[in-house]
Amino acid sequence: MTAQTAFERHYGFRRDEVTLASWRTSPFNRWSFQNAGELVPSADIGVAADAGPEEPVRDMAGLLSQKVTPGEGEPQTVASFLTRSSTDALTVMKGGKIVGDWFAPHMAFGARHIVFSISKSITAILAGILEGEGALDPNAPVATHVPEAKGSAYGDATVQHVLDMTVSVDIEESYTDPDSAYGRYRKATLWNPGGGSETLFSFLMSLPRLDGPHGETFRYRSPNSDLLGVVLERATGQRFADLMREKLWAPLGARSAAAITVDMVGQARTAGGISMTPRDLARIGEMMRQGGVAGGRRVVPEEWVRDTVETGGDRQAWRRGAMLFLFPGGRYRNKWYQVGDGAYCGIGIHGQWLYVDPKSEVVIAKMSSQPEPVEDALDMEIVGFLRALSAMA
Incomplete structure (x- = not known):
């Protein structure tokens, strides 16, 4: 032995x-989830300068011991809910200040963690920056930047259709079926065994189109967000990791290097491959709460942020989609969820959340390792938990 x-x-x-x-x-x-780069090829997204090490704020005893009732069950403490929902890390900000950091025993302060589909929300921020610079027109056809898209499911879609998940593309998010089209997609991203015979881009161009026009129904389809990454690279001539470092990471004042998984030819998995620290994820939420400003510096156009989190998004398209149960009064715009009560968020599978509540001036970054990719009942509890935590922070 x-x-x-x-x-x-x-x-x-x-x-x-x-x-x-x-x-x-x-x-x-x-x-x-803290070491995705050891399993999937990844590109580094460094920081512009070394701002020095950060120290955790551990004074969360007051919050951790408070009772919440996120679902229909009995009240429980914040600490017990974090454990029950397989939370790895939690960072809470209030009024731009760190209220506290919580970490599970298996995750150290300062460690990176994959954020899965919050990557979509981050990629959309880059689209907003490029729109403000005049390098990207959301109303332009995808084929303007990606001529190969002509004749594909994206051939008559606009960039905004891609941003709002209203593309009529035929693929289901079958996370646990390796033999589905989604399983083939994950092979193309090198996330599943057996990859290396097809690039992510060639997979995207092979997707069939659904009947019916684009723009009418919210359909959560991850490949749309990988295509957005291709559009951004074509619009700028830069690799995604370099673009994110220059346009977002350095202006944001991120304190740690991020990373993103890539396919066999280096195409970034912008739909779900970004890893970062909880602190830096919270900084993204705070920048959005501040209308696109971080550290007194304009990062994203204010009008883009307002359209994303306040005024934009088609309520009817959302109501026709399959996620109405989560946010009955919500909307979806530029890859951010509008909750319906003024708050908004980015969400990733296995329990990744970036929740912003402008009314309480609270930002919550929650990173997790939930056993299942999606649990609708638990997601609804987490929404209730985040609302309660936001009110008491």
Whole structure:
């Protein structure tokens, strides 16, 4: 019998048990979500300058012991709900200040964590920056920047259709079926075993179109957001990682390097491949709360932020979609969810949330390793939890 390694003692499993086939399953995701770059090729998104190390704010005892009733069950403490919802890290800001940082035993302060589909919301911010610079017209056809899209499902779609998830493209988000079209998609992104025979872009161009016009129904389809990354690269002539570093990461004042997974030819997985620290994720939310300003510097046009989180989004398109249960009075605009009560958020599978409540001036970054990619009942509880935490912060 061999002695346990420090890794085994800390995580409860061996490092060699974490593979491309198992990295999104429990319990292995408690480690892999912090180390995606060891499993999937990744591009670094560095910071402009070393601002020095940060220290955690651990004075959250008052919040952790307060009771919340996120669902229909019995009241529970904030700390117990964090554990029950497989939270890895939580950062709370109030009025632009860090209220506190909480970390599970298996995640250290300052560690990066994949944010999955919050990557979509971040990619859309870059689109807003380029729109403000005149480099991107959201009303232009996708084929303006990607001529190869002519004849594909995206051939007669606009960039705004892509941003708002109203493209009539035929693919289902079958997260757990490796033999589905979605499984083929994940092979193309090198997220599943068996990849390397098809690039992400060639997969996107092969998707069939649904009947009916674009723009009428909200359909959550991750490939749309990877196509947006291609559009941004074509519009600027820059690789996505370089574009994000220059246009967002440095102006934001991010304190740690981020990363994004890439395919066999280096195409960024802008739909879900970004990893960053909880603090920097919260800074993105605070920048949005401040109308596109960070550290006194304009990062994103104010009118784009207002359109995204206040006025834009087609309520009828949202109502025709499949996520109405989560935000009955909500909307979706530029890859951000409008909750319906003034708050807005970015959401990623396995429990990633960036929640912004302008009324209470609170921003909450929640990173998790939930066993299932999507749990509707738990998602609804988390919305209730975030609302309650926002009110008491």
